[in-house]
Every structure is written in structure tokens, then in C-alpha cells.
Amino acid sequence: MTATATTRPRLDALSSIEQRVLWLAVRIVDYANRERAQGDELKVGGHQASSASMVTLMTALYLADLRAEDRVSVKPHASPVLHAIEYLLGRLDRSYLTRLRDFGGLQSYPSRTKDPYPVDFSTGSVGLGSAAPLFAALADRFTQSRLGASTGGRFISLLGDAELDEGNIGEALAEPLTRGLGNALWIVDLNRQSLDRVIPGIKAQESERNFETVGWQVIELKYGRRLREAFGRDGGKLLRRRINQMPNEQYQSLFGASEEVVRQVVLDGLGGKDRARLARLLDEYPGRVAPLVRDLGGHDLADVLDALRRARKTTDRPTVIFAYTIKGYGLEIAGRPQNHSALLNGEQIDSFRAACGLTDETEWDRFAADTPEGRVLTAAASRLDRGDRPAASIVPVPERLSDHDGAKTSTQAAFGRTLLDLSRVPGVGERLVTVSPDVSVSTNLGGFINKVGVWGPQDETVYDAMEDSPLRWRVSRTGQHLEMGIAEMNLVLLLGQLGLSWDFQRERLFPIGTLYDPFVLRALEGVVFSTYSGSRFVLAGTPSGLSLSREGGAHQSLSTPGIGIETPGLTYAEPCYARELEWLLLDGLARMQQPDGEALYLRLSTKPVDQAPFAAAAARRGEESLRADVVRGGFRLREPNGGNDDRVVLAACGAIVPEVLAAATLLADEEGVDATVLCLSSPDRLYRGWQAAVTAPVRGASGREAGHLEQLLLPNERGLPVVTVIDGASHALSFVGSALGTRCVPLGVDRFGQTGSQPEVYAEYGIDAAAIVTAALVALEP
Ligand SMILES: Cc1ncc(C[n+]2csc(CCOP(=O)(O)OP(=O)(O)O)c2C)c(N)n1
Ligand SMILES: [Mg+2]
Numbered sequence: 170m171t172a173t174a175t176t177r178p179r180l181d182a183l184s185s186i187e188q189r190v191l192w193l194a195v196r197i198v199d200y201a202n203r204e205r206a207q208g209d210e211l212k213v214g215g216h217q218a219s220s221a222s223m224v225t226l227m228t229a230l231y232l233a234d235l236r237a238e239d240r241v242s243v244k245p246h247a248s249p250v251l252h253a254i255e256y257l258l259g260r261l262d263r264s265y266l267t268r269l270r271d272f273g274g275l276q277s278y279p280s281r282t283k284d285p286y287p288v289d290f291s292t293g294s295v296g297l298g299s300a301a302p303l304f305a306a307l308a309d310r311f312t313q314s315r316l317g318a319s320t321g322g323r324f325i326s327l328l329g330d331a332e333l334d335e336g337n338i339g340e341a342l343a344e345p346l347t348r349g350l351g352n353a354l355w356i357v358d359l360n361r362q363s364l365d366r367v368i369p370g371i372k373a374q375e376s377e378r379n380f381e382t383v384g385w386q387v388i389e390l391k392y393g394r395r396l397r398e399a400f401g402r403d404g405g406k407l408l409r410r411r412i413n414q415m416p417n418e419q420y421q422s423l424f425g426a427s428e429e430v431v432r433q434v435v436l437d438g439l440g441g442k443d444r445a446r447l448a449r450l451l452d453e454y455p456g457r458v459a460p461l462v463r464d465l466g467g468h469d470l471a472d473v474l475d476a477l478r479r480a481r482k483t484t485d486r487p488t489v490i491f492a493y494t495i496k497g498y499g500l501e502i503a504g505r506p507q508n509h510s511a512l513l514n515g516e517q518i519d520s521f522r523a524a525c526g527l528t529d530e531t532e533w534d535r536f537a538a539d540t541p542e543g544r545v546l547t548a549a550a551s552r553l554d555r556g557d558r559p560a561a562s563i564v565p566v567p568e569r570l571s572d573h574d575g576a577k578t579s580t581q582a583a584f585g586r587t588l589l590d591l592s593r594v595p596g597v598g599e600r601l602v603t604v605s606p607d608v609s610v611s612t613n614l615g616g617f618i619n620k621v622g623v624w625g626p627q628d629e630t631v632y633d634a635m636e637d638s639p640l641r642w643r644v645s646r647t648g649q650h651l652e653m654g655i656a657e658m659n660l661v662l663l664l665g666q667l668g669l670s671w672d673f674q675r676e677r678l679f680p681i682g683t684l685y686d687p688f689v690l691r692a693l694e695g696v697v698f699s700t701y702s703g704s705r706f707v708l709a710g711t712p713s714g715l716s717l718s719r720e721g722g723a724h725q726s727l728s729t730p731g732i733g734i735e736t737p738g739l740t741y742a743e744p745c746y747a748r749e750l751e752w753l754l755l756d757g758l759a760r761m762q763q764p765d766g767e768a769l770y771l772r773l774s775t776k777p778v779d780q781a782p783f784a785a786a787a788a789r790r791g792e793e794s795l796r797a798d799v800v801r802g803g804f805r806l807r808e809p810n811g812g813n814d815d816r817v818v819l820a821a822c823g824a825i826v827p828e829v830l831a832a833a834t835l836l837a838d839e840e841g842v843d844a845t846v847l848c849l850s851s852p853d854r855l856y857r858g859w860q861a862a863v864t865a866p867v868r869g870a871s872g873r874e875a876g877h878l879e880q881l882l883l884p885n886e887r888g889l890p891v892v893t894v895i896d897g898a899s900h901a902l903s904f905v906g907s908a909l910g911t912r913c914v915p916l917g918v919d920r921f922g923q924t925g926s927q928p929e930v931y932a933e934y935g936i937d938a939a940a941i942v943t944a945a946l947v948a949l950e951p
Pocket of ligand 2: 329330331358359360361362363
């Protein structure tokens with residue numbers, strides 16, 4: 170590689186900026202730890218070594234290569250470098266430099282939702298933020314071919330080498346839909362160190378091969394210019410062999426070693442003529458053998474610039490650059506074991522400041538505009554200026570869809586039908602996109618897929634054999650369903666990126682993912698990653714719970730309701746009836762477009778449910794007011810018969826509601842107890858409503874308006890005992906007792922389920938009508 174494309178003065182300016190970026194990144198962390206007044210006794214932290222490792226790469230990328238239309242994910246522990254670059258570009262106020270990890274200040278790890286300047290990807294949990302751009306690149310291809318909307322740029326991931334150990338990285342690479350994405354670029358900061366260990370040497374080659382196998386262009390930046398020049402001299406081949414053969418652990422040990430020791434180690438293992446020859450070569454570098462051996466490509470600005478140019482030219486497949494670097498490069502902690510959280514001491518900072526030509530007065534300065542560095546930065550700032558991009562417009566969503574009220578149906582079947590109906594709604598229909606990890610048909614997306622087709626980067630031939638199938642699997646660039654392999658993490662990462670189209674492509678999409686509910690757990694961190702990033706999507710977990718009776722304990726989800734309630738940015742709803750589902754879904758699609766909107770998690774079931782009780786409630790209440798209750802989180806499904814002194818409230822959601830209705834009838838007919846049945850369409854909304862109401866004074870708000878759950882009860886029902894029932898962990902609805910200020914008997918499934926008929930397993934786990942009756946009697950005991 171040569172540096173011909175970058176002129177010497179420009180390289181010098183970049184190199185001077187590189188040094189300043191390193192200084193600022195280090196000092197931002199240093200100030201937070203040593204100078205800022207602390208509010209507690211805990212360490213502040215921050216990562217000087219991880220930052221230093223990436224300074225060359227990020228300087229080259231941001232100041233010489235990146236375009237406004239590109240989007241970048243930055244390794245979590247290099248956030249100080251990003252902050253420093255944003256500051257030098259004039260996009261971050263100086264006052265923030267002393268506020269790393271401060272309340273309301275710069276975030277510890279890059280955050281889309283919490284940093285004071287626009288961040289493209291949130292990172293923090295290794296492996297997720299780094300894989301996200303690949304799915305964003307895929308999402309961009311999709312919006313381009315569906316809606317003609319694209320960022321027009323690349324999706325770039327700057328990741329640590331240990332991130333490649335995370336399983337989701339392998340899954341992302343293995344997914345056929347991520348093949349051939351020429352708009353994706355990864356740059357691996359290969360410093361051979363992770364948190365507490367040195368990464369075994371074999372890993373790098375293995376990783377490079379993994380990328381090659383799935384068709385990526387692999388660029389290796391291993392040795393810097395000085396080492397390459399030495400390799401060309403007499404004895405150079407021996408030097409290369411020695412360094413190549415050295416275990417990573419031994420190579421890392423050279424970083425703290427003296428000139429003499431480095432020389433010794435390099436010559437070690439060689440004898441006779443070879444040893445003499447290599448010794449002669451080393452003699453040509455008096456006092457400079459140690460820095461020579463540590464000369465790696467990831468810190469050679471010109472090499473990095475060349476690699477970036479090569480990557481830019483390749484547009485038919487993704488590129489990965491393996492940049493060999495040194496953790497702590499340029500600092501006294503360079504390459505040292507356990508340097509991950511190491512901080513320079515005051516003396517080291519002082520001498521580093523002086524070495525950078527800075528003083529206490531000038532240490533936070535930007536470059537003056539009329540310096541070579543200033544000119545590079547000004548040009549970069551204008552190149553990276555995204556201007557005022559129009560916001561994605563709000564797409565009106567109808568409140569109601571079809572008129573077909575079937576007699577008996579499951580929420581999963583109703584979900585499939587509702588999507589089909591939605592596909593016919595102008596404005597909404599063309600923006601729907603479904604994604605499923607190999608379970609599209611078994612989660613009832615078949616009808617929708619038949620209508621809208623499957624998306625692929627190219628139109629594909631339909632084979633005769635496929636014509637016979639009831640499912641028309643037509644793959645084209647205009648299809649609206651993306652079928653992935655079985656990797657639930659990939660599903661939610663893609664869903665998460667499709668759900669950011671309002672920001673990236675400035676176009677509204679309605680991304681809807683389906684998966685078997687138990688496997689929400691496997692995808693969970695990706696769900697959290699996506700909602701933390703501000704993504705808006707619908708996740709349908711189906712089928713769920715013990716109602717999946719014949720599938721047994723491994724397939725019966727128990728803890729997902731709690732996850733739904735507790736995950737921020739995600740509204741959990743669990744309808745029982747088809748129309749209830751339709752309203753919740755439509756409401757969710759409307760709300761997710763609002764600035765304070767959220768993703769929607771629907772927990773569904775394959776259990777066929779008689780729809781008559783819902784129709785009766787609608788007739789009693791009027792559709793409009795029933796709908797208002799459903800989207801607030803719950804409604805009165807059954808009114809008490811009246812006339813009995815003993816009265817109880819039964820509250821439940823989802824597939825178990827028919828058992829609750831049966832229990833209410835039994836209570837009236839056989840026990841002389843009147844039961845009001847509440848259907849909790851969204852336990853999440855009810856919980857939040859109650860919690861917000863009851864904690865209003867804690868937050869300094871005055872007054873206390875009752876939450877929707879309390880409002881559902883008539884005045885003469887206040888204080889009645891309550892039984893809650895859910896086909897899932899009983900804990901999820903147990904708050905209802907506190908919310909209603911009364912005795913509560915929570916029923917649910919708190920042991921692993923097993924196979925059997927629905928009545929058998931409901932009885933075994935105590936959620937059948939008889940168990941609910943008993944629970945009501947217990948609740949009524951004085
Ligand atoms: C999923 C997850 N597990 C563990 C951690 C804790 N952790 C933080 S950094 C790190 C090692 C990172 O190593 P690498 O990616 O090579 O980064 P670098 O060497 O550049 O710091 C670990 C294990 C984390 N952030 N996320
Ligand atoms: Mg590392």
C-alpha cells in the first residue's frame with residue numbers, strides 16, 4: 170500500500186489532529202475522575218486505553234473519509250474519542266468536555282437517546298451495537314426498493330476485537346439477507362486485548378476467514394510502514410516470521426519491555442546464521458527495535474486512509490478492515506495487561522499535556538480556523554453536515570378495520586387476518602413490513618405474505634413445485650415480508666433498524682416481527698437494545714403460555730408478561746378477543762409515530778376463543794367507549810349478576826379469560842357470589858397508569874388522579890377482593906391488588922409446564938375455572 174493519494178501536508182495535519190483527539194479523549198476521562206467534584210464514593214471510570222486504540226482509525230474515518238449520509242456505530246469504550254471529534258468539529262460545546270459520565274452530561278457509551286449531539290447507533294453491550302449497522306444496511310436496501318428512500322450512505326461499525334466473540338456477530342454474518350451488502354463497512358480494532366485477557370492469536374485468522382466465507386472483502390492492516398520497510402531488508406523475512414509466530418501473549422508482553430528485552434525476545438528461538446542475520450538487521454535500528462516491533466497498521470494514518478479508500482470502492486459486498494492496533498497506543502499504559510480501566514496518574518497527564526505542546530490554559534482549545542488542522546476540520550464539518558432533513562410525516566391509521574366478527578377465533582389467527590386487512594389500507598399498507606425467523610407461516614403470516622410477497626434484493630424465479638403450495642412464495646424487490654433464518658436475535662436487531670426508518674430514511678415504516686413467545690427471551694437483549702435506541706416496531710410473541718398445552722414445558726412461555734411490563738420503550742398488550750387485538754394493534758401503530766411513542770409487544774395465542782362475550786360487552790357499552798377502555802389497558806367484560814352479598818372482582822388477560830368467565834358463572838350459580846370480570850388488555854398500561862398516579866407526589870406533581878384500573882370499578886365495587894389470572898407467571902398481575910387497595914389472590918403458572926390437554930394442564934397449574942372459583946372463595950374469607 171502507498172500513501173500517494175494523501176499529500177504530505179494533509180497527512181501532517183491529520184496526524185496533528187490525531188494527537189489532539191487522543192489528548193482530548195484521555196483528558197475528558199481524566200477530568201471526570203480526578204478533578205470533577207463527585208457526588209458519591211464510587212469511581213467514575215472511563216476507558217483511556219480502549220479509546221487510544223481507536224484514535225488513528227476514527228481520525229482517518231471522520232476527518233478524511235466519512236460523508237454526511239454515512240451512519241456510524243462506535244465501540245462503546247471509545248465514546249471519549251467520539252466526543253473529542255465532535256468537539257473539534259464544532260458540534261459539541263466545550264462545556265461538555267468536563268462532563269463525561271456526569272448527570273445530564275456526556276454518556277459513558279454512545280447513546281442515540283441521551284447524548285447531547287446526534288449519535289447514529291447506541292452501543293454498550295458488546296456485539297449488539299456493532300452488528301446493528303449491518304441490519305441498518307439491510308433495512309436501507311429494503312426502504313430503497315420499497316419506498317425509494319435511502320440514506321444514500323454506508324453503515325459503518327467500529328468494533329472491538331473481543332466483540333467478535335459474541336454469538337450474535339456470527340449469527341448476523343450467517344444470515345443470508347446480510348450477504349452482498351456493499352453499503353456495510355466494519356472496522357475491527359484488533360488490539361488483541363479484551364477486558365481482562367489477551368485474546369489468543371489464532372482468533373484473528375479465524376475471524377478473517379469467517380468473513381471471507383460469507384463473501385466479505387477482507388482488508389488486513391497488520392504491519393505499519395516502518396515494519397514493512399524492515400521486512401524488505403536483508404534478514405527481514407526472518408523478522409516477519411518471528412513476529413508472526415509469536416503468541417499474542419508474548420507479543421503483548423513486549424509493550425512494557427526494555428529495548429534489550431525486546432531484542433532478546435525477537436532473536437529468541439533462532440540459532441546459527443539466522444540469528445546472526447536477524448541481529449544484523451536489528452543493529453540497523455539502534456535504540457529503535459522496540460518501537461519498530463510495535464509498528465502496527467492500525468496506527469499508520471496513511472495505511473488506514475488507503476484501506477478506507479479501497480473499502481469505499483467496493484460496492485458489491487461488505488468490507489471488513491482488520492486493523493491491528495495497540496490498546497493504550499501513545500500512552501504509558503500501552504499494551505499492558507489489565508489496562509482496560511487503567512487511568513493515567515496526574516504526573517503522566519502533565520507530561521502527556523506537555524508532549525502535546527499544550528498548557529493548562531490551552532489544553533481544551535480547538536484548532537484555529539486558519540491552521541492546516543483547522544482547515545481540515547472545517548472542511549470535514551461541512552462535508553458531514555446533514556442539513557435540515559424533513560421529519561418523517563405521520564401516517565394516519567384507521568381506528569377500526571374489517572366487519573367480520575367470527576364466532577370463534579384465536580388472537581394469532583385474528584392477527585394474521587388483521588395484517589391482511591391492514592395491507593389494503595392506503596398509506597399504511599405499503600409501509601408494512603413483516604419479519605420472521607423461519608416461523609412466518611406458523612405464526613399466521615401466510616395470508617399476508619401471499620398478498621404482498623417476500624422481499625429479496627433481486628427478483629427470483631418461481632418454480633413449478635412452489636406453484637402447488639398454498640403459500641405463494643414470490644421473492645421480489647417489492648415484497649414486504651423478510652424471512653430470516655432461525656436466529657431470534659437477528660429478528661429483533663433487524664426489526665430494531667427497520668423501526669428507525671423514521672430517523673435514518675425519514676420515512677415511516679410499520680415493522681412487525683413474529684416469533685414463538687418463549688423465544689422472546691433469546692432475543693431479549695436485542696429488544697432492549699432496540700427500544701433503548703428509540704426504535705418503533707411491533708413484536709408478536711405467539712403462541713404463548715401454558716395454552717400451548719401439547720408443546721410442553723420447553724415451549725410454554727412464562728416470564729414474558731413481566732418482561733413486557735418492565736421493558737422501557739415497549740408497551741405490552743395481551744388481548745383475548747379479535748376486535749380487542751385489532752384495536753390494540755391499530756392504536757399501537759398510531760402511537761408509535763408520536764415523539765413519545767413506543768414499540769408494541771403483543772402476546773398472542775392459538776387457543777380458539779368464543780367471541781360472543783366481547784360482542785355482548787360492545788353492545789352494552791357502545792363500541793366507541795369500549796375501544797377507549799381497551800386502548801387504555803382494560804375493560805369491564807362481565808357485569809355481576811347482582812343480588813348476592815358476596816362479591817368479587819376477577820381480573821385476567823389473554824387466552825385464559827374464557828376460564829375466568831366460566832368461573833364467574835360457577836360462582837354465581839353454585840356459590841352465591843357475584844363476580845365482575847375485568848379484561849386487562851394491556852397490563853403494562855394499567856400498571857404504568859396506577860404507578861404514575863400513586864407516585865405523582867414523589868415526582869413533585871400535585872393531586873392524584875386515579876389510574877384507569879381504579880376507574881374501571883364502580884364506586885360500590887371499591888375494596889372488593891380480587892383474583893388475578895394470567896397464562897404466565899402470576900407475579901405479572903399481582904400488582905392489581907395493590908392498585909385496587911385490596912386483598913388479591915394471584916393465579917398463574919409459576920412452575921415449568923408440561924404436555925397434556927388444555928383442561929388437564931389448566932387444572933394441574935391451578936388456572937382452570939374450578940381453581941379460580943376456589944381462589945375467589947379464599948379471597949372472600951374474612
Ligand atoms: C455483552 C457484554 N458483556 C460484557 C461486557 C463487559 N465488557 C466491556 S468491554 C469488554 C471487552 C471488550 O473488548 P474489546 O471489544 O476487544 O474492546 P477493547 O479491547 O477495544 O476495549 C467487556 C467484556 C459488555 N460491555 N457487554
Ligand atoms: Mg480489544
